[in-house]
Each structure stands twice: as C-alpha cells, then as structure tokens.
Amino acid sequence: MILRIIKHGEKILRTVCDPVDYAAVRKELPRILRDMFATMYSVRGVGLASPQIGLNLRLSVIDVRPEGKARRLVLINPVIVASSGELEEEEGCLSVPGIYARIHRHAKVTIRALDARGRPYEMTGEGMLARAFQHEVDHLDGKLFIDRLDFITRLKVMSAIKEVRKNWT
Ligand SMILES: [Zn+2]
Numbered sequence: 001m002i003l004r005i006i007k008h009g010e011k012i013l014r015t016v017c018d019p020v021d022y023a024a025v026r027k028e029l030p031r032i033l034r035d036m037f038a039t040m041y042s043v044r045g046v047g048l049a050s051p052q053i054g055l056n057l058r059l060s061v062i063d064v065r066p067e068g069k070a071r072r073l074v075l076i077n078p079v080i081v082a083s084s085g086e087l088e089e090e091e092g093c094l095s096v097p098g099i100y101a102r103i104h105r106h107a108k109v110t111i112r113a114l115d116a117r118g119r120p121y122e123m124t125g126e127g128m129l130a131r132a133f134q135h136e137v138d139h140l141d142g143k144l145f146i147d148r149l150d151f152i153t154r155l156k157v158m159s160a161i162k163e164v165r166k167n168w169t
Pocket of ligand 1: 139
C-alpha cells in the first residue's frame with residue numbers, strides 16, 4: 001500500500017524515535033517494509049524513514065539503485081560507527097518536497113544495523129549511499145536536512161518552504 005508521506009511541520013518528524021524491539025514487530029515488519037518501499041518508489045525516493053509514514057520506530061529503508069539496479073536495504077536501529085571525508089551535494093527530502101539545498105556530509109560512512117530478518121550487519125557506503133545513511137539516521141533522531149544549513153541559507157529555505165507547501169498533499 002502506498003502511504004501518505006508526513007511533511008515538514010508535522011510533529012513526528014521532530015521525534016527521537018524509539019529503538020525497534022525486533023521480536024515485538026517481527027510479525028508486522030514484512031507489511032511495514034513492503035509499504036515503505038512501495039511508498040518510496042512511488043515518488044522516486046532513495047530513502048524513507050518510519051517517522052515519515054507516522055511510525056515512531058528506528059527503522060529506515062534505502063535504495064540508491066547502484067548501477068541502475070534495485071538494491072533494497074533495511075536499516076533497523078542503525079548506528080553510524082565510522083565516518084570520514086567530506087562531500088557537499090544537493091540534497092532533498094520526501095518530507096520537504098520541492099526544496100533542494102547543498103548539504104555537508106561525510107563522504108564515507110559505516111553503519112551497524114539489523115536487517116529485515118533481525119540479523120546484525122555492518123555496511124560501508126560512499127557518496128550517495130553514505131549520504132543516504134546520514135540522512136536516514138538523522139530522521140530517526142528527529143532531524144531534517146534543512147537543520148544542517150547555515151542560518152542565512154536556512155532563512156531563505158524556510159521562506160521557500162512557505163511558498164511550496166501550498167502544493168503539498
Ligand atoms: Zn528525508
């Protein structure tokens with residue numbers, strides 16, 4: 001099922017999400033993940049965090065389509081365990097549609113998380129995947145990419161949001 005994506009201004013996006021108790025959500029998880037991927041793909045997103053569909057859980061999905069092919073990643077209780085380098089690229093967010101801004105991120109990031117079956121894994125991503133890891137972990141901490149802008153740019157972006165939010169659904 002394709003779900004409505006929560007937009008900037010709605011409270012749950014500012015919530016520090018609760019850790020997932022894997023055993024408690026195991027039965028519901030396949031449906032939640034199916035809906036999250038379907039919702040993300042329906043708007044050509046590369047990542048979606050559970051608060052963006054109204055769930056207070058440390059759970060995100062990512063697919064940056066390396067080499068143009070689908071590669072579904074499930075991040076349950078993700079933690080960034082190493083990061084290095086710097087990059088600054090244009091970033092957007094499904095919860096702030098129509099707004100893009102250049103954001104400083106680490107260029108290489110290692111996360112530790114559980115996969116869809118509850119098995120721990122570690123993965124290192126560079127470039128776009130590194131950016132997605134950081135963007136998604138931020139969501140689970142109640143942060144949006146626009147929080148990372150300098151004050152002046154942020155003011156400009158906030159006034160742009162006032163304009164575009166009329167078109168948000
Ligand atoms: Zn986002």
